[in-house]
Amino acid sequence: MLTILLNNQTISLPAGSTVSDALNALGSSDGPFAVALNDEFLPKSRYQQQPLNDGDTLDLVAPVGGG
Amino acid sequence: MLTILLNNQTISLPAGSTVSDALNALGSSDGPFAVALNDEFLPKSRYQQQPLNDGDTLDLVAPVGGG
Amino acid sequence: MLTILLNNQTISLPAGSTVSDALNALGSSDGPFAVALNDEFLPKSRYQQQPLNDGDTLDLVAPVGGG
Amino acid sequence: MLTILLNNQTISLPAGSTVSDALNALGSSDGPFAVALNDEFLPKSRYQQQPLNDGDTLDLVAPVGGG
Amino acid sequence: MADLLTLYGEVFQSRFLLGTALYSSPATMLDSVAASRCEIVTLGLRRQNPKDRDGQTLWSAIQSTGKRLLPNTAGCKSAKEAINLAEMSREIFATDWIKLEVIGDDYNLQPCPFGLLEAAAELTLRGFKVLPYCTDDLVLCQKLLDAGCQVLMPWGSPIGTGLGLMNKYNLKTLRERLPHVPLIVDAGLGAPSQACEAMEMGFDAVLLNTAVAKAAQPAVMAQAFAAAIDAGRSAYRAGLMLKRQTASPSTPTIGQPFWHQHPK
Amino acid sequence: MADLLTLYGEVFQSRFLLGTALYSSPATMLDSVAASRCEIVTLGLRRQNPKDRDGQTLWSAIQSTGKRLLPNTAGCKSAKEAINLAEMSREIFATDWIKLEVIGDDYNLQPCPFGLLEAAAELTLRGFKVLPYCTDDLVLCQKLLDAGCQVLMPWGSPIGTGLGLMNKYNLKTLRERLPHVPLIVDAGLGAPSQACEAMEMGFDAVLLNTAVAKAAQPAVMAQAFAAAIDAGRSAYRAGLMLKRQTASPSTPTIGQPFWHQHPK
Amino acid sequence: MADLLTLYGEVFQSRFLLGTALYSSPATMLDSVAASRCEIVTLGLRRQNPKDRDGQTLWSAIQSTGKRLLPNTAGCKSAKEAINLAEMSREIFATDWIKLEVIGDDYNLQPCPFGLLEAAAELTLRGFKVLPYCTDDLVLCQKLLDAGCQVLMPWGSPIGTGLGLMNKYNLKTLRERLPHVPLIVDAGLGAPSQACEAMEMGFDAVLLNTAVAKAAQPAVMAQAFAAAIDAGRSAYRAGLMLKRQTASPSTPTIGQPFWHQHPK
Amino acid sequence: MADLLTLYGEVFQSRFLLGTALYSSPATMLDSVAASRCEIVTLGLRRQNPKDRDGQTLWSAIQSTGKRLLPNTAGCKSAKEAINLAEMSREIFATDWIKLEVIGDDYNLQPCPFGLLEAAAELTLRGFKVLPYCTDDLVLCQKLLDAGCQVLMPWGSPIGTGLGLMNKYNLKTLRERLPHVPLIVDAGLGAPSQACEAMEMGFDAVLLNTAVAKAAQPAVMAQAFAAAIDAGRSAYRAGLMLKRQTASPSTPTIGQPFWHQHPK
Numbered sequence A, B, C, D: 001m002l003t004i005l006l007n008n009q010t011i012s013l014p015a016g017s018t019v020s021d022a023l024n025a026l027g028s029s030d031g032p033f034a035v036a037l038n039d040e041f042l043p044k045s046r047y048q049q050q051p052l053n054d055g056d057t058l059d060l061v062a063p064v065g066g067g
Numbered sequence E, F, G, H: 001m002a003d004l005l006t007l008y009g010e011v012f013q014s015r016f017l018l019g020t021a022l023y024s025s026p027a028t029m030l031d032s033v034a035a036s037r038c039e040i041v042t043l044g045l046r047r048q049n050p051k052d053r054d055g056q057t058l059w060s061a062i063q064s065t066g067k068r069l070l071p072n073t074a075g076c077k078s079a080k081e082a083i084n085l086a087e088m089s090r091e092i093f094a095t096d097w098i099k100l101e102v103i104g105d106d107y108n109l110q111p112c113p114f115g116l117l118e119a120a121a122e123l124t125l126r127g128f129k130v131l132p133y134c135t136d137d138l139v140l141c142q143k144l145l146d147a148g149c150q151v152l153m154p155w156g157s158p159i160g161t162g163l164g165l166m167n168k169y170n171l172k173t174l175r176e177r178l179p180h181v182p183l184i185v186d187a188g189l190g191a192p193s194q195a196c197e198a199m200e201m202g203f204d205a206v207l208l209n210t211a212v213a214k215a216a217q218p219a220v221m222a223q224a225f226a227a228a229i230d231a232g233r234s235a236y237r238a239g240l241m242l243k244r245q246t247a248s249p250s251t252p253t254i255g256q257p258f259w260h261q262h263p264k
Helices: A017-027 B019-026 C019-026 D019-026 E026-036 E052-063 E079-092 E113-125 E137-147 E168-175 E190-199 E218-238 F024-035 F053-065 F081-091 F112-126 F139-147 F167-178 F194-201 F217-240 G027-037 G053-065 G078-095 G113-125 G139-148 G167-176 G193-198 G220-237 H024-035 H053-064 H079-093 H111-127 H138-148 H168-177 H192-201 H218-238
Strands: A002-006 A009-013 A034-037 A040-044 A057-066 B001-004 B009-013 B035-038 B040-042 B057-065 C004-007 C009-015 C035-038 C040-042 C057-065 D002-006 D007-011 D034-037 D041-044 D057-065 E003-005 E011-014 E018-021 E040-047 E068-071 E097-100 E128-134 E185-188 E206-209 F005-007 F010-012 F016-019 F038-046 F068-071 F097-100 F129-134 F183-188 F205-206 G005-007 G011-013 G016-020 G040-047 G068-071 G098-101 G130-135 G185-186 G205-208 H005-008 H011-012 H017-018 H040-047 H068-071 H097-102 H130-132 H184-186 H205-208
Touching: A002 A017, A009 H184, A017 A034, A017 A057, A034 F081, A040 F081, A057 F053, A057 F081, B001 B019, B009 B019, B019 B035, B019 B057, B035 E052, B035 G078, B040 G078, B057 G053, B057 G078, C004 C019, C009 C019, C019 C035, C019 C057, C019 F038, C035 E079, C040 F038, C057 E052, C057 E079, C057 E113, D002 D019, D007 D019, D007 E040, D019 D034, D034 H079, D057 H053, D057 H079, E003 F112, E011 E185, E018 E218, E026 E052, E026 E218, E040 E052, E040 E079, E068 E079, E068 E097, E079 E097, E097 E113, E113 E128, E113 E137, E113 G113, E113 G139, E128 E137, E137 E168, E137 G113, E168 G220, E190 E206, E190 E218, E190 F194, E190 F217, E206 E218, E218 F194, E218 F217, F016 F024, F016 F217, F024 F053, F024 F217, F038 F053, F038 F081, F038 F112, F068 F081, F068 F097, F081 F097, F081 F112, F112 F139, F112 H017, F112 H111, F112 H138, F139 F167, F139 H111, F183 F194, F194 F205, F205 F217, F205 H040, G016 G027, G027 G053, G027 G220, G040 G053, G040 G078, G068 G078, G068 G098, G078 G098, G078 G113, G113 G130, G113 G139, G130 G139, G139 G167, G167 H184, G193 G205, G193 G220, G193 H192, G193 H218, G205 G220, G220 H192, G220 H218, H017 H218, H024 H205, H024 H218, H040 H053, H040 H079, H068 H079, H068 H097, H079 H097, H079 H111, H097 H111, H111 H130, H111 H138, H130 H138, H138 H168, H192 H218, H205 H218
Parallel strands: A002 A057, B001 B057, C004 C057, D002 D057, E018 E040, E018 E206, E040 E068, E097 E128, E185 E206, F016 F038, F016 F205, F038 F068, F097 F129, F183 F205, G016 G040, G016 G205, G040 G068, G098 G130, G185 G205, H017 H040, H017 H205, H040 H068, H097 H130, H184 H205
Antiparallel strands: A002 A009, A034 A040, A034 A057, A057 F038, B001 B009, B035 B040, B035 B057, B057 G040, C004 C009, C035 C040, C035 C057, C057 E040, D002 D007, D034 D041, D034 D057, D057 H040, E003 E011, F005 F010, G005 G011, H005 H011
């Protein structure tokens, strides 16, 4: 098991999970969103290979109105 | 009897009263003040002769702070 | 002979001239204009009867651009 | 011989001259002033040892009124 | 629902009154009047030989616009002068509307409160519909209303200066205290932003001349003022946001990325 | 001849950029965007579950406008945060345009000159087209240009205040000293007259959000700002009259009636 | 050589006139009067039973200062009221000086141009030395002079607001056009910097009350106003530098170190 | 209890810092310094042959005042230049105080935020007591404090312009957000009223040069500024009245004569 902080919420995943796994767990594999891992942008192309470590932070952002 | 309005207060005086009489009735015969009778300035020199009529208005003013 | 001041210009007219006569002398009997005699507005209807006296001032105004 | 730029003026000195030598040549060995050699502050204590090279720039500043 | 301007019972769509003086040519004046979409133009009377060609040409041009005429008494220095010039205007232009000017000073060309009030009262008695060019003095304005004026035209700043709204406190006071009186800011406006602000403050219309006539391209400037006046009016009706002294984010702060509460 | 705005090689007719936040509903936002005639809208990114309905609805609405998107980095407090959020924007919105915000203070929400310059340089290197939200500091602006920015967006006053053009001296200096750089006044505008004045001063465009979204009638206010911005631009091009300190009559003084030189 | 203020033939060193109302106690009023170094104090008349202790105490306190008295007609709404109150003042205070107030509006408490002029003319005929509290209207001011006033007291802004010099254009015009008339800015000043600026503009003196009486520490504020008024007067006489739009170094640029023309 | 100014541990009674440039003669400078009652004077360094008589004379004059010296780095365009000039100052004047100027633009002579911060950090490390001439940018100011500055000197407006307090919003923000930091308004002040207002806003002191040196009578102007600065400080401490939008009578309204409720 590993624990990560996704959008400031703690979630637990099986050891060896990737970013894709985390997104699937959330049910969010498509739609207009982007991801930062440990405060660094992670391109979509890398979701599948990118392993997660215990304590990682994942930011998932989507469009909002803005000024 | 006659009734006058002195500084917006109704007071009654004997018929034939003068302004002096009104002031004496008030106990205000000296001090820094001035008088208007029916909205016209009345000089001190005329208090004694000036008869009052029923319904007259008398303004008695004294110094206050001012800007 | 009588001398009048028409729009600040001195002009001479035969004795007994009317305002109409002055306007005719000027060649200005029609067009958009109005007249003041001695600084008082003179309605068009009175041009013919209105005699002129020596020293009269006549203002003849017409439209100009204005703000 | 070596040529330096002192306060934007070209001056020539014997080879091997020091900053002290340059100041003496100028007749400026005392008074309220300070020196920068090649745009770096040079403390007074180093005038005697500091050799000059051809093409060096020397700034000599003194007090003026200031805002 | 239409947002119309009513002055002495006549109804207008435009809130821009334009002067006809100072243009480089009658053609430029006509282009500017057209570009302004105004429905009322001001004009004046001066000593002329009626046969004078220049005067006739401009007058014909003004007539050709078909706009409502608002003759002025510009330059009059006493009630008597203004009253007589108003009478002459009424005869020539066949209108009882008059932009009443009684000038109190040769240098700042300001309205004379005393002569203005006297003339306004007399002209009202004679059946004129008086639109007085006045200062922003509330007491003067109230007395002009008492004298029968149904429209007031306070100055923004002295004629021809372009200094804009010189005393916003007084102008705001006028608007607040006379909520039902048509108030037209007249004189001193130099830029569309100033006209726009006057309308945002709730003024009913704007009258100007120099800022258009003396622009490098008068007709373009006339169109710009027209748009700015419309904008200011719309903004007034649409309800301006309240000013705040401290910043407030537009983009929401909830969900800001990269702010973490790390698990312990 | 058309008067077009060119930003990073793209050409626009409108000089009004509008934000999409703070509206009472997506429908009101859409009405306001339409009324504004804008061609560029700003938007942001926030943490959301992508399945979140509200976010999806607004995003769909924004997309439906077909406007050019200008994503922002609102709320970022460091160059690093802004750079990463810009990268995320580029991936989501498939545009390399970014309204770069690096906030230096939580209360006045002002740009941080240091973080902003650092982020602008890095993002330019990474191929972004950076439109920095900056202060009116000339030196900062020059350094942003040196770092590769081709457009600058100085503030009028703090975000959401509506205080307008707080430092006209600095803004005029920017315009005079950077005559060929597209300059967009961004933030702090509260009324169309303020936007109009910015355009009269020669600024190329205006970006705002709160003043429209928080108006009582946002779409009407959007239309008012659009008209005022056009008016200010036209006035700038038409050449404003010069301000004068002393009055000058519009109606001619020659031929003033009732002034007599009596014959002697 | 002394720089003295002459009003109706009387000569003063101080250019600060102070009101005596609104203080928390007679003692605070006395301290403030002393700290102000004023030589003229204003005061009023109100209906009182002459035996009233409070009134007597304040009046005794004012008398004890030995200052020149300038009674006012505050609150009068017509020429008639003001004239009669002025007569009552003259009798009580044995002075023909009068600060003439004829109020035209209950909310902004502004002078009524019409009533003021009427009262000023009548009181001058009756031998009063009239110091009218007036607006900044040049025409009104000229008519007050014509009516015999030798001193004018235009407002800065409405009484008690502290808004300062509301219409600097009009105030500058008054000063320029009436160079030899003693002009005292009366009403609306809230801070010493405002009084200082009035003096820098060439006004001859300043009259105020609320800004001192309602300060947290009135006597300290009185002293601050006194110093600021002196400062403004000195600056006016010492000749202020001209404002410039572009920067100009104070420290000389000749001899700037580190700028080299390297030898080739 | 004395109201003292503490800068880097040194205590001063005066809140006026005066420059020594631009006077018509050393004697005028000396008279002005004396009249200003200042305790700190600024001065600079420029290339000179130390035997130069003029330079020596002025320097001797400045020394003779016995005032605390605050040498500047005027005209330096990079951190490196400023650091080296600061070192030269320290050697000549035997003080580690430095008015740090790093100019970012030749025309508005504004501080360069980047070079200034770099130089301030380095000089602090080298033991200098840095008084930076900075803009009114809050983020820059906070970073200068982080770099070790214990005093800040934000500009009012560009050097030598006399335009006064150009951005009061930013200046107020600085004062509110940095309540315990000595803040000295430096540059751009042209009139005592402006200096007075800066002090009323809570600034700790004022530094200027041109407005005194270029007055028609510099020593009189120096004294005027001194008085105005004292006045502004006193007013700040005495608690200014609150501004109001509506008028409020000073003379009481109770007991107003001539208002009658007639008996029925």
